[in-house]
Amino acid sequence: MRLLVRMSMPFSTYDGAQFFECLVSRVQRAQDDPDCEVAVIVDVNLPPQYATYANPRNWQPDGTYRVEALVKSNRRSLAAFIASGDNEWDLSDDES
Structure with a gap:
């Protein structure tokens, strides 16, 4: 899944x-924000051009970087996750 x-x-x-x-x-x-009205927390494969500015506290043990995704900018992409009611989805095998 690709998100803004x-x-x-x-x-x-x-x-x-x-x-x-x-x-x-x-x-x-x-x-x-458990109802995902404003944002969700996402772990991303941080593009190299942003790594210089990365806060060390946001790096995760698996090498991903924690940021947020605003729901209003990603509503269609996040629709299935929000509708599921799940607290977390692991998309590490997702190729889209």
């Missing part, structure tokens, strides 16, 4: 975040 994700950065837009599309390995509901 939001990554905090020391520069870029007015809110200090950069948006870009990338391949998602895992998607999960945020604890403070």
Whole structure:
């Protein structure tokens, strides 16, 4: 699954975040937004051009990087996950 994700950065837009599309390995509901009204938490294969700005705390043991994906920007791609009611999906074998 490819999603438009939001990554905090020391520069870029007015809110200090950069948006870009990338391949998602895992998607999960945020604890403070269990109905997925605003965003979901995703682990991504971070593109190399963003690795320089990556916060070390967001790297996961499997080598992915944790960011968020806004539901309003990814509604169709996230529809099945949101409708399922599941807390987490592992997409690491997904080739799409």
